[in-house]
Amino acid sequence: MTEAPDDFNPPVGEPVELEAGLRRILAPNPSPMTYRGTNTYLVGTSGLAVIDPGPASEPHLDAILAAVGPDQHVSHIIVTHSHLDHSPLAAELAKRTGAEIFAFGGPHDGRSRVMAQLAANGLAGGGEGIDLDFRHDHRLADGDVVTGDGWQLDVIHTPGHLGNHIALGWNDACFTADHVMGWATSLVSPPDGDLTDFMASCARLGQQSWRVFYPGHGAPITSPAERLDWLVNHRLSREKAILEQLNAGPADAATIARNVYTETPAALLPAAERNVFAHLVDLKQKSVVKAEPALSAKAIFHRL
Numbered sequence: 001m002t003e004a005p006d007d008f009n010p011p012v013g014e015p016v017e018l019e020a021g022l023r024r025i026l027a028p029n030p031s032p033m034t035y036r037g038t039n040t041y042l043v044g045t046s047g048l049a050v051i052d053p054g055p056a057s058e059p060h061l062d063a064i065l066a067a068v069g070p071d072q073h074v075s076h077i078i079v080t081h082s083h084l085d086h087s088p089l090a091a092e093l094a095k096r097t098g099a100e101i102f103a104f105g106g107p108h109d110g111r112s113r114v115m116a117q118l119a120a121n122g123l124a125g126g127g128e129g130i131d132l133d134f135r136h137d138h139r140l141a142d143g144d145v146v147t148g149d150g151w152q153l154d155v156i157h158t159p160g161h162l163g164n165h166i167a168l169g170w171n172d173a174c175f176t177a178d179h180v181m182g183w184a185t186s187l188v189s190p191p192d193g194d195l196t197d198f199m200a201s202c203a204r205l206g207q208q209s210w211r212v213f214y215p216g217h218g219a220p221i222t223s224p225a226e227r228l229d230w231l232v233n234h235r236l237s238r239e240k241a242i243l244e245q246l247n248a249g250p251a252d253a254a255t256i257a258r259n260v261y262t263e264t265p266a267a268l269l270p271a272a273e274r275n276v277f278a279h280l281v282d283l284k285q286k287s288v289v290k291a292e293p294a295l296s297a298k299a300i301f302h303r304l
Helices: 058-067 089-097 113-120 195-205 224-247 253-260 266-285
Strands: 016-019 022-026 039-043 047-051 073-078 100-103 145-147 152-157 166-170 173-177 212-215 289-292 300-303
Touching: 022 058, 039 058, 039 212, 058 089, 073 089, 089 100, 113 266, 152 195, 195 224, 195 266, 212 224, 224 253, 224 266, 224 300, 253 266, 266 289, 266 300
Parallel strands: 047 073, 073 100, 173 212
Antiparallel strands: 016 022, 022 039, 039 047, 145 152, 152 166, 166 173, 289 300
């Protein structure tokens, strides 16, 4: 990424009030995959929920603890998904505050059948990296409601970026983590990410009228419905471009990625290849393409 997509550049480690009962603390982990860093959210005024404590970082832990006032305490730690930029600090924060950790499940929970098979065949994940040491105290399910001191969070299972990914509804706002962001599209990298699930999760979020999305990275999204529409149309345009490549003849994901992502820096092409492969898996599931000799990241894909 050579140019910032917006002017989002808040101070690192300082709590910023976004609205009544909600503060954000930016973690010190900027990168091409995390933008300015991970957004940690503090919900509530007395008993606080900490959403996505973030990466293993002593300065960020200190920043979260410093934001807890003398008349406040952390009552819940909620992890939206177990990537290394979102969940590792949860254990130490729990140890320091006595709060328990809530999540959909472990690192491989929520995987679709096809992604579980790809993993069993040896395909490893890419992108942010999985927090294999992540542990939770309470397992959340789709439709659960987490309640605290004057706040309520509605659990929405949103697999796609990762199988155990959840969004959290807070009145007419939604914490969308890495599923919907404004600065970039969500990485969908098999076997951890599943495009079929991603599109279904977009449709699920679109069923409700939201005022604002608070993402895991970047600025709040003040036109949620428009952003969801853009994300879906963006994916459909990528699908069209991939199919156009296959109309010219069989190809593997790497070749298609180079031809489709022509303006992507070389360092980000592996992520682009993963995105292309995610589309190809989805297209195979819909019987639009076939893979030879078998479905894998190195397979040759043919248009049906």
